[in-house]
Amino acid sequence: MIHLDLPFVKRITKSMIILDVTVLAIYLLVKMMSINIGLQVILSTLLLQGITWCGVTDYFNCYSNLFFKESTVVFSDTLKVFVYYSICSCCVYLCTLFNVLFPREIVLFIFNYLLFFISYILLSRLCFFSVRKYCREKGGIVQNVVFIGGSDSLQEVMRQMNEERYLGYHCVGYYHTHELESLPLTYLGSYRQLDVVGNMHAQSEAVISLSALGVDEVKRFCERAENFMIRTRFLPEFLSVGKSVVMRNIGSFPVLSVRNEPLEKEGSSLVKDVFDFAFSFLVCVFVLSWLIPIVALLIKLESRGPVFFVQDRSGRGGSVFKCFKFRTMRVNAAADSVQATRGDARITRIGAFLRKTSLDELPQFINVLKGDMSIVGPRPHMLSHTKKFTEVISTFMVRHYIKPGITGLAQVSGFRGETNELWQLEKRVEHDITYVENWNFLLDLKIIFLTVWNMMRGEKNAY
Known part of the structure; x- marks a missing residue:
């Protein structure tokens, strides 16, 4: 099994960003040159559209975690981006083309551009997900993950990640005080054996149940794990309180909220x-x-x-x-x-x-x-x-x-x-x-x- 190379994933993500911007810019350039618009107008429009695209996609985290997001989530984000980008594009074209084209021509130009835009974005995402699905089924794009703890919440997460392979994770096993017969995962040992976790699972992820270790043990493990490029995640013990637990910041301190409230932003x-x-x-x-x-x-x-x-x-x-x-x-x-x-x-x-x-x-x-x-x-x-x-x-x-x-x-x-x-x-x-x-x-x-x-x-x- 070929496991996930994070630098490779980042290169793919950057390539997608460059490809999206390039394709949209080339289409816009060809379209504007075909109607004999001045070079200054073309360059200013391209610049504003590029800034708009980067701003909207960054706001909605459009390119974040593409290898691990569910397809429905990505398409939902894509629709949001389309709506906001369309509104911004209309404003840009009205400002740059108002003194160059007739209103009817501007409307037709915007319609054609947005039609090409949504067609390209949806088609490119469909192609990406087809390739991603094929790679996951062949074991080509997966992230190693080890679990520390044995709480009910953590066991539920283990089962889901182990059964739903499309998520892109390979469950290596778990550390706990004793082996759990109900889990189909490999028992890696007790907490006392965590000192060797770095050597065995370099460049993996570790999901820790907050009830498994004391504060000092967690701190010591995190420091050691980072030396082996192991990313540490913490699982709260109250998933039953709210499935939409989200992270917030109070000053410089991270806190968990049991409800997701988009309008707090x-x-x-x-x-x-x-x-x-x-x-x-x-x-x-x-x-x-x-x-x-x-x-x-x-x-x-x-x-x-x-x-x-x-x-x-x-x-x-x-x-x-x-x-x-x-x-x-x-x-x-x-x-x-x-x-x-x-x-x-x-x-x-x-x-x-x-x-x-x-x-x-x-x-x-x-x-x-x-x-x-x-x-x-x-x-x-x-x-x-x-x-x-x-x-x-x-x-x-x-x-x-x-x-x-x-x-x-x-x-x-x-x-x-x-x-x-x-x-x-x-x-x-x-x-x-x-x-x-x-x-x-x-x-x-x-x-x-x-x-x-x-x-x-x-x-x-x-x-």
């Missing part, structure tokens, strides 16, 4: 905030500016009371904010405590239409501009419901880690409206937490699209 949060503000501003100017007077007139003609229904709702971090909606019910004392139900007598005729089409939620774009809400996120609940649901579901407040949204993953997945049974609430919270832990810009766009689609076709749970 300043860059991700900035992207979401900028999109929220820009999109909401456009809606307020081009939609609400004429829709509010029309809806206000219809509401006033049917029933007495205010045009807007303003209610205290639970926001990010458990804060309280004023949530705006078009009033869809007759004024009643139970509005702050009793949720609307199917066939609710309090709902007016215009209110039924607004609720069915979800138009009653549109004033919440004002909340987004104020910074109280986001376009996409967990739906905000009445304060009384927040208190009640917290007592029923232990993870309910996790959904308050981020801003509430006008629409959300739970809503487009069929979990909107009243919650008569506990399982409905559990599913809604489950989807909300999934959104919190897996946010990305593409997911927001998908949810917005599905929301608009559902508005046009109508929803059975909208009443």
